[in-house]
Amino acid sequence: MTQHNRPTFRTALSNRMIQMTLGAFAFIAAAAGTALAVQAPAAVTATDKSAIEKIVHDYILEHPEIIPQAIERLQAKRMSSTIADNRMALEKPYAGAWEGAANADVTVVEFFDYACGYCRASLPDLAKLVGSDAKVKIVYRELPILSEESSDAAKVSLLAAERGQYMAYHKALYGAGKVARDTIVAAAAKAGISKADAEAAMASNKYDAEIQSNIALAQKLQASGTPTFVIGDQVLNGAVGFDALKSGVAAARGK
Secondary structure, X not given: OEEOOOHHHHHHHHHHHHHHHHHHHHHHHHHHHHHHHHHOHHHOOHHHHHHHHHHHHHHHHHOOOHHHHHHHHHHHHHHHHHHHHOHHHHHOOOXXXXXXXXXXXXXXXXXXXOOOHHHHHHHHHHHHHHHHOOOEEEEEXXXXXXXXXXXXXXXXXXXXXXXXXXXXHXXXXXXXXXXXXXXXXXXXXXXXXXXXXXXXXXXXXXXXXXHHHHHXXXXXXXXXXXXXXXXXXXXXXXXXXXXXXXXXXXHHHHO
C-alpha cells in the first residue's frame, strides 16, 4: 500500500489507536460489570463494583491476549458505525465517476491516487470484479495525496466524470505510466477532452471541495494510504487483490 506523509492523517491515526486501547479496557470492564448486573441487579453494591474491577484487572494481566481481540472488536464496531453514518457520502459518485451496475446491490468504494502504483495494480482486479458480478458498482473517489501532479490528474478526472468520459480517461492515464502534465493531457485527449479544457481544469479550484470532502471521508475511515476500499461495513487497506474484494462483496451481500 502506498503510504503518505501528511501529518493530519498520521496524527489522527495515532490518536485513534490510543483511544481504541483505552476504549478496549473500558469495553472489557463494562462487559464484566454488565454481566454481573444482569445476573443480580439488586445485589451490586460499591463493594461488589470494586471487587469486579479487581477481578477484571487481574484477569487482563493474566490473559493479555484478550486486549488485541477487544481492540479489534471495538474497532470493527466503531468502523461499521462510521461507515453507516457516512454511507450516502461514500457511495454517491461524483457525476459519472463509477462503473458497473446502476442498480447494484453492493457498492465498492475505492479511494485512489493516479500516482499510486498499487492503485494501478488494482485496476485489473476491479475490472474482473465488475465483469464477473452483474450486481456490483465501483465508485471511484479521488484522493490525490502523493504529489501536485496527483491533484492535477484528479481535477481532470472529475471533469471527465462530468462529461461521461470517466472510465476512458481513468484507464488511459493509468496506462500512460508516470503521472505528469503531458500524460494527463494525453489521457484526456484519448477520452475526447481537449488540451485547453484539461489545462483549464488543472488551473481551476472548481473541484477543490470534492477533493477535500474525499480527504475528510478518508480520515474518518482511518485510511493510511491508497488504495483504500470500502465494501459493506468493512474497510480494506492496500492492493488486497481480487479474492479479497470478491469476499468483501459476498460478506456485504450476506448482510
